[in-house]
Amino acid sequence: MTGASEATGDMQGVEVELSGLTRSYGAVRALDGLTLQIQPGELVALLGPSGCGKTTALRILAGLDEADAGSVTIDGREISRVPANKRDIGLVFQSYSLFPHLTVLDNVAFGLKMRGVGARERAGRAAEMLDLVGLATQSGRYADELSGGQQQRVALARALAIRPRVLLLDEPLSALDAQVRGQLRDEIRRVQLEVGTTTLFVTHDQEEALAVADRVGVMNGGRLEQLAAPAELYTRPATPFVAEFVGLHNRVPARVIDGWVRLWGQSVAALPGSVTEGTALVRPEAIRLTADPAGADTVQSVAFLGAVSRVTVALDDGSTVIAQVSGQTFEPGDRAHLSVESPGVLVVGG
Amino acid sequence: MKPLRILLWLLFAAFFLFPLYAMADFATRDLHAGGRTISAWVNLFADDALFAAIVASLLLAVLTVAAMLALLVPTMIWVRLRAPWANRLVEFLCLLPLTIPALVVVVGLRNVYLWVTYLLGESALTLTFVYVVLVLPFAYRALDAALSAIDLQTLAEAARSLGAGWTATIVAVIVPNIRAGVMSAAFISIAVVLGEYTVASLSGFQTLPVQIVEIGKSDGPTSVAASLATLIFGFVLLFVLSLVTRRRRP
Amino acid sequence: MRRLRQALPLLPFVAVVSIFLLIPTGTVIVNAFVVDGRFSLDLIAALFTEAPLAALLRSVVLSASSALIGAALGAVLAWLILSSAPTSLLRRAVLSLASVLAQFGGVALAFAFLATIGLNGVLTLWLQQLLGIEVASGGWLYSVGGLVLVYTYFQIPLMVIVFLPALEGLRSQWREAAVSLGASTWQYWREVALPLLTPAFLGSLLLLFANAFAAYATAAALVSQGSPIVPLLIRSALTSEVVLGRAGLAYALALEMIVVVAVVMVAYNLLVRRTARWLR
Numbered sequence: 001m002t003g004a005s006e007a008t009g010d011m012q013g014v015e016v017e018l019s020g021l022t023r024s025y026g027a028v029r030a031l032d033g034l035t036l037q038i039q040p041g042e043l044v045a046l047l048g049p050s051g052c053g054k055t056t057a058l059r060i061l062a063g064l065d066e067a068d069a070g071s072v073t074i075d076g077r078e079i080s081r082v083p084a085n086k087r088d089i090g091l092v093f094q095s096y097s098l099f100p101h102l103t104v105l106d107n108v109a110f111g112l113k114m115r116g117v118g119a120r121e122r123a124g125r126a127a128e129m130l131d132l133v134g135l136a137t138q139s140g141r142y143a144d145e146l147s148g149g150q151q152q153r154v155a156l157a158r159a160l161a162i163r164p165r166v167l168l169l170d171e172p173l174s175a176l177d178a179q180v181r182g183q184l185r186d187e188i189r190r191v192q193l194e195v196g197t198t199t200l201f202v203t204h205d206q207e208e209a210l211a212v213a214d215r216v217g218v219m220n221g222g223r224l225e226q227l228a229a230p231a232e233l234y235t236r237p238a239t240p241f242v243a244e245f246v247g248l249h250n251r252v253p254a255r256v257i258d259g260w261v262r263l264w265g266q267s268v269a270a271l272p273g274s275v276t277e278g279t280a281l282v283r284p285e286a287i288r289l290t291a292d293p294a295g296a297d298t299v300q301s302v303a304f305l306g307a308v309s310r311v312t313v314a315l316d317d318g319s320t321v322i323a324q325v326s327g328q329t330f331e332p333g334d335r336a337h338l339s340v341e342s343p344g345v346l347v348v349g350g
Numbered sequence: 351m352k353p354l355r356i357l358l359w360l361l362f363a364a365f366f367l368f369p370l371y372a373m374a375d376f377a378t379r380d381l382h383a384g385g386r387t388i389s390a391w392v393n394l395f396a397d398d399a400l401f402a403a404i405v406a407s408l409l410l411a412v413l414t415v416a417a418m419l420a421l422l423v424p425t426m427i428w429v430r431l432r433a434p435w436a437n438r439l440v441e442f443l444c445l446l447p448l449t450i451p452a453l454v455v456v457v458g459l460r461n462v463y464l465w466v467t468y469l470l471g472e473s474a475l476t477l478t479f480v481y482v483v484l485v486l487p488f489a490y491r492a493l494d495a496a497l498s499a500i501d502l503q504t505l506a507e508a509a510r511s512l513g514a515g516w517t518a519t520i521v522a523v524i525v526p527n528i529r530a531g532v533m534s535a536a537f538i539s540i541a542v543v544l545g546e547y548t549v550a551s552l553s554g555f556q557t558l559p560v561q562i563v564e565i566g567k568s569d570g571p572t573s574v575a576a577s578l579a580t581l582i583f584g585f586v587l588l589f590v591l592s593l594v595t596r597r598r599r600p
Numbered sequence: 601m602r603r604l605r606q607a608l609p610l611l612p613f614v615a616v617v618s619i620f621l622l623i624p625t626g627t628v629i630v631n632a633f634v635v636d637g638r639f640s641l642d643l644i645a646a647l648f649t650e651a652p653l654a655a656l657l658r659s660v661v662l663s664a665s666s667a668l669i670g671a672a673l674g675a676v677l678a679w680l681i682l683s684s685a686p687t688s689l690l691r692r693a694v695l696s697l698a699s700v701l702a703q704f705g706g707v708a709l710a711f712a713f714l715a716t717i718g719l720n721g722v723l724t725l726w727l728q729q730l731l732g733i734e735v736a737s738g739g740w741l742y743s744v745g746g747l748v749l750v751y752t753y754f755q756i757p758l759m760v761i762v763f764l765p766a767l768e769g770l771r772s773q774w775r776e777a778a779v780s781l782g783a784s785t786w787q788y789w790r791e792v793a794l795p796l797l798t799p800a801f802l803g804s805l806l807l808l809f810a811n812a813f814a815a816y817a818t819a820a821a822l823v824s825q826g827s828p829i830v831p832l833l834i835r836s837a838l839t840s841e842v843v844l845g846r847a848g849l850a851y852a853l854a855l856e857m858i859v860v861v862a863v864v865m866v867a868y869n870l871l872v873r874r875t876a877r878w879l880r
Contacts, residue, residue: 084776085781085782085783086782089780090780097771097773097777099774100796101792101875110778110783111782114783114787115782159780159781355680358680366697366701368723369716369753370712371722372723373715375715421616432606433607436610443613443621447621448865449861449862451857451861452814454624454854454857455620455625456624457624457850457854458624458625458851459620479616479620480620482616483617486617488703538699544704545706545708547706547707548816552838559817563820566714566821570720574712574714577711580705584700584705585700591696593692
């Protein structure tokens with residue numbers, strides 16, 4: 001891919017800052033003072049349920065929507081007044097964004113044409129971009145002759161062809177089949193790392209966000225709940241919403257004493273932000289299950305997932321928890337004994 | 351942008367609504383004494399010939415809808431379930447009336463109709479068959495859309511496995527699930543039949559549009575009143591239809 | 601043999617369509633070449649004599665004019681409708697009215713115009729009284745010029761019905777993608793929207809032409825005597841077969857009509873098929 005590197009090697013990421021963005025649609029508050037900084041070359045994922053404001057934020061950054069208050073800064077310059085077609089931003093939509101009447105090559109070259117680049121140079125640079133996403137052989141095709149995954153790769157090439165300062169992706173994988181999604185996700189990350197453009201990736205799929213991003217911002221109701229690296233988000237959620245939205249968890253009644261929680265005979269640290277009395281959120285992989293004929297707990301069902309299994313266990317007090325085990329085999333009816341091994345749990349109210 | 355839009359709306363409204371207003375005005379004119387009268391509207395019931403024509407047209411509309419549904423619904427269901435190879439053919443035949451002007455059909459119909467009137471008599475109701483053909487394109491599109499929206503295969507198999515014969519399956523299981531399409535096909539067919547003039551006039555039958563033109567030669571207000579009534583009726587039909595059916599577009 | 605069993609239930613449908621559509625059409629085509637029971641091209645030749653040729657020319661002019669005006673104004677109206685809310689009552693009402701006017705109102709439209717600018721029409725009287733202008737005298741309404749005006753009354757709604765789906769098919773993502781890639785409004789229209797809409801527009805234009813060419817009811821209701829256009833010439837030929845000295849001229853004229861409409865519809869299909877999938 002040396003050709004591609006030559007074409008893209010001189011792209012340096014720039015810093016992006018959203019500050020105090022607010023946007024309402026009638027009575028609905030789509031964005032409520034969103035503040036976010038993206039480092040040069042970083043890929044930040046905005047994660048949240050529909051209606052949380054992530055797409056609104058992206059559209060405001062792109063210039064397709066206007067904030068009621070707040071500012072958007074790219075590379076140190078405030079761009080709220082700059083019209084959308086002058087912002088030098090690459091945009092990849094969820095679907096249907098390729099121009100159907102143009103070939104793949106012409107699609108990718110479109111942005112260059114708008115900038116007055118000559119025909120031959122346009123074709124050359126577009127071909128390089130297609131090479132970068134592995135579709136050099138499809139340059140003469142039309143959008144409806146390509147699969148969904150291929151279309152999105154063309155969309156990516158088209159967005160990058162103009163050497164944008166920022167790359168925005170609005171749920172680019174949501175309309176694709178599950179199998180294609182994983183491949184394309186990794187492809188997008190590979191290209192982004194190679195090209196080095198500052199990127200904002202919007203999605204509602206937490207697995208996607210955690211897999212692809214340098215940092216993930218979890219949004220809810222127009223606000224940013226937590227912005228952190230994926231591992232941190234997963235193990236040290238800052239709010240109940242983040243803990244519940246990211247990954248699976250069990251809900252166990254608990255009380256915090258001196259910063260510690262007692263779970264099945266062991267003491268586990270309570271994460272900052274925990275309430276004194278409420279429900280502890282325990283990850284399935286933090287629960288240890290040991291086969292024990294005299295154990296107080298009974299295996300109810302087992303879901304075999306390949307590398308791991310999720311075992312539903314009934315406790316002697318009637319409640320159930322889901323434990324994640326690997327390398328052990330359990331049958332429904334087996335008796336077992338629970339313990340927990342975790343750096344910390346969050347205790348939430350309710 | 352906004353004021354331009356409002357201006358354009360007003361211009362279009364004026365162009366399209368003014369003649370309707372003019373019709374209402376014309377239809378209530380007293381040509382002899384000046385001033386207003388509703389005698390033109392009363393004539394819709396009082397004038398024997400006109401009333402008979404109205405009844406004939408309405409009956410014709412009902413018959414056409416019944417015949418169209420009885421013919422098209424089973425056929426289209428059968429094609430989807432048992433004879434998919436015939437799909438292009440049926441579609442082609444149903445859309446063909448769009449390409450063959452009604453005028454051409456009536457010119458070529460003379461021989462055929464000699465037989466029809468010989469077998470079935472001279473009533474205007476024999477127009478039903480031709481009208482079924484004329485409404486095919488509209489009815490086909492409406493029914494096709496409705497049938498595409500349901501899982502016909504599964505419904506039919508479920509019904510048959512529970513012991514229903516074909517008639518019961520179609521009438522009791524499938525039709526209730528394509529109600530919107532059936533209504534759409536029916537209402538549009540009614541509108542077509544009530545306004546059809548070409549075939550009726552050139553075949554010598556006294557349907558409503560034919561009668562309107564006849565009367566128009568001697569009694570302007572009445573014919574305008576009847577025309578306006580036809581337009582309003584058609585509009586109400588289609589407007590109600592649009593309220594009842596939901597748009598498919600995502 | 602299984603094919604036969606599958607095909608049998610289709611018989612009633614095929615029979616009705618054959619008897620009441622295909623056979624009459626075939627009758628017309630065949631009889632256009634038959635005089636006194638023998639094959640002859642006399643009827644076809646008669647199509648090129650003065651009166652039929654003049655009627656053909658006037659039909660073409662009428663159809664083309666009303667199609668062009670209808671297409672242009674209809675496209676504008678379609679855009680206007682799209683700009684309003686999708687489920688609003690206004691939009692439903694306008695589309696219902698468009699359906700009625702476009703497809704089912706032949707005779708009624710004739711009388712609508714008589715009531716407006718006929719001899720005693722409301723507008724006629726207003727213009728007479730207010731401005732002293734005489735519009736209805738001289739039978740302008742019954743000439744080709746008048747017919748063009750009346751025809752636009754159903755051509756515009758038909759254009760709306762046929763072209764609106766194409767306008768709706770213009771996805772917002774295309775506009776936004778173009779803008780994000782640096783296109784100004786003008787560039788977006790020139791490079792994306794117009795190329796996408798042009799085939800649909802031209803196709804609709806052809807459809808309007810065919811619609812006007814084949815239209816009978818409105819002209820027949822307005823013009824009680826004389827036969828300026830082909831459909832009315834057919835009426836004369838049918839109702840008084842002696843009129844042009846040739847029995848069976850109606851068949852030839854009907855054949856002429858089939859040919860013109862068929863050619864236009866084939867062109868329409870070719871145009872639309874390739875590009876329809878863009879705007880689905």
